[in-house]
Amino acid sequence: MSYYGSIEAGGTKFVCAVADEELTIVERISLPTTLPEETLANVFDFFDQYELKGLGVGSFGPIDVNVQSATYGYITSTPKKGWRNVDLLGLLKERYAIPIAWTTDVNAAAYGEMHLGAGKQTQSCLYLTVGTGVGGGAVVQGAVLQGFSHPEMGHISVARYPGDTMESVCPYHEQCLEGLAAGPALEKRTGIKGQLLPEDHEAWGVEAFYLAQALMNYTLILSPEKIILGGGVMKQAHLLEKIRRSLEVQLGGYVNVPEEYIVGCGLGDNSGTLGCLLLAKEGV
Amino acid sequence: MSYYGSIEAGGTKFVCAVADEELTIVERISLPTTLPEETLANVFDFFDQYELKGLGVGSFGPIDVNVQSATYGYITSTPKKGWRNVDLLGLLKERYAIPIAWTTDVNAAAYGEMHLGAGKQTQSCLYLTVGTGVGGGAVVQGAVLQGFSHPEMGHISVARYPGDTMESVCPYHEQCLEGLAAGPALEKRTGIKGQLLPEDHEAWGVEAFYLAQALMNYTLILSPEKIILGGGVMKQAHLLEKIRRSLEVQLGGYVNVPEEYIVGCGLGDNSGTLGCLLLAKEGV
Numbered sequence: 001m002s003y004y005g006s007i008e009a010g011g012t013k014f015v016c017a018v019a020d021e022e023l024t025i026v027e028r029i030s031l032p033t034t035l036p037e038e039t040l041a042n043v044f045d046f047f048d049q050y051e052l053k054g055l056g057v058g059s060f061g062p063i064d065v066n067v068q069s070a071t072y073g074y075i076t077s078t079p080k081k082g083w084r085n086v087d088l089l090g091l092l093k094e095r096y097a098i099p100i101a102w103t104t105d106v107n108a109a110a111y112g113e114m115h116l117g118a119g120k121q122t123q124s125c126l127y128l129t130v131g132t133g134v135g136g137g138a139v140v141q142g143a144v145l146q147g148f149s150h151p152e153m154g155h156i157s158v159a160r161y162p163g164d165t166m167e168s169v170c171p172y173h174e175q176c177l178e179g180l181a182a183g184p185a186l187e188k189r190t191g192i193k194g195q196l197l198p199e200d201h202e203a204w205g206v207e208a209f210y211l212a213q214a215l216m217n218y219t220l221i222l223s224p225e226k227i228i229l230g231g232g233v234m235k236q237a238h239l240l241e242k243i244r245r246s247l248e249v250q251l252g253g254y255v256n257v258p259e260e261y262i263v264g265c266g267l268g269d270n271s272g273t274l275g276c277l278l279l280a281k282e283g284v
Numbered sequence: 285m286s287y288y289g290s291i292e293a294g295g296t297k298f299v300c301a302v303a304d305e306e307l308t309i310v311e312r313i314s315l316p317t318t319l320p321e322e323t324l325a326n327v328f329d330f331f332d333q334y335e336l337k338g339l340g341v342g343s344f345g346p347i348d349v350n351v352q353s354a355t356y357g358y359i360t361s362t363p364k365k366g367w368r369n370v371d372l373l374g375l376l377k378e379r380y381a382i383p384i385a386w387t388t389d390v391n392a393a394a395y396g397e398m399h400l401g402a403g404k405q406t407q408s409c410l411y412l413t414v415g416t417g418v419g420g421g422a423v424v425q426g427a428v429l430q431g432f433s434h435p436e437m438g439h440i441s442v443a444r445y446p447g448d449t450m451e452s453v454c455p456y457h458e459q460c461l462e463g464l465a466a467g468p469a470l471e472k473r474t475g476i477k478g479q480l481l482p483e484d485h486e487a488w489g490v491e492a493f494y495l496a497q498a499l500m501n502y503t504l505i506l507s508p509e510k511i512i513l514g515g516g517v518m519k520q521a522h523l524l525e526k527i528r529r530s531l532e533v534q535l536g537g538y539v540n541v542p543e544e545y546i547v548g549c550g551l552g553d554n555s556g557t558l559g560c561l562l563l564a565k566e567g568v
Contacts, residue, residue: 124431124432141427146425147408147509148507148508148542148545149507151504152507155538156500156504157442157497157500157501159459217441218505220437220439221437221440221506222505223433223434223435223436224431225431250441254457255346258432261432
């Protein structure tokens, strides 16, 4: 019997899984991201146990997704030690002579959620993860969104919440979404870890304002049928409703979004893995 | 002989054209946008002279582009007197029993530019017009970008230029791109019409800042292979270079955009008409 493989390649861990034709996960493993050679040796050990017929990879970035490019399949300018300019896709192809789908971790999650999770019955959806960083992916008219490169939605410019003068935690941008609303920004603003912050703390209003402002811009630019929010910060269930309310205020009645537009993940922590498996199966 | 027809339905004028199989324009007419009945009577008089095999319509909005919707083909919540909730596509279909393509004016322009103009040899491009209003359309992976609705890129939220306290000219948003950077905003900020403003006036720096900020966000969300700028304000040739420089500063080195990324129109004032004709020909 042969299987589909999935690699969610993250900066902290590599989640590898194999699944059967119905995408039922047969085995799954989480490997620490150390140096490429060591991490890949563990990845190979895992997949070598199986006969694979396709592999889907959703990687941390930035990565090169341009098939015309000489560095297609590379992790490019990451600050992650040892991983800059690593030909991840090439190393995998060298080991496994099978079709391998290649995109970002968040694009894979968006694809998984659209087909199997909260975005079912849509043709377009956006997935945003809010955690240590902020990253977004999207499916547009059924296909993973890529152009000259992949989206970097976490770094869009946002207007400041009135009176918020906190220095951005992003080394590149003084006022991008990640810099003002990622988990570390939330903690810097309050001195308290997000998961310990009371529901009625005003910092949640600030957090919701920034996230809603970004969702407003995603909406006005992409018009996705659904926006799905994941990541550590979104585990605070009350935040979702605060974002919905702020989005309504900020849109100012100019655009009416669909019912149940802003939702949590339908696949829990499996969005990325299932997205990769689906991409593997479809040979995308 | 039969022809393709094009309607660029604008709030000020309807530009109608017919073209042959090679999309060579045979006749073209500009009709003032008065009330729907009168305007359409003139439109019909024009097209009735020809045997049409397809029609492409790029309309001012907001419009309903959702084929599942009961009001598909309508101009919806426009403030333009007499045009709210007008079934423009339906009225055209009643008159002409031919395939009719239906999208926004700016999506049609993006499509025209991508296939025949400045975006040739790409599969994705974004078109932004900066004039009385600001509007954007895009082609993604070869298809006009639409989701639950069409993009409304002119209304994205932008952070203020340091010290700029001018009241937004948009009735919906205190700090959207259109409200702070459309032609009327430029004039309000200086008291001088844009075309009379000296090249070295500092207001051009403010204008470039807002437009570049928006282009940064479009880039980080959509990653188009090219961004094409049109409209009255962009007729100031020096503005293009100011925008490019500001974009580079604002991106902060985080993303490297392609060569010749921000450009003017390749089709002059014909982007929309040629886009509509192409959509008509392809029966999209």
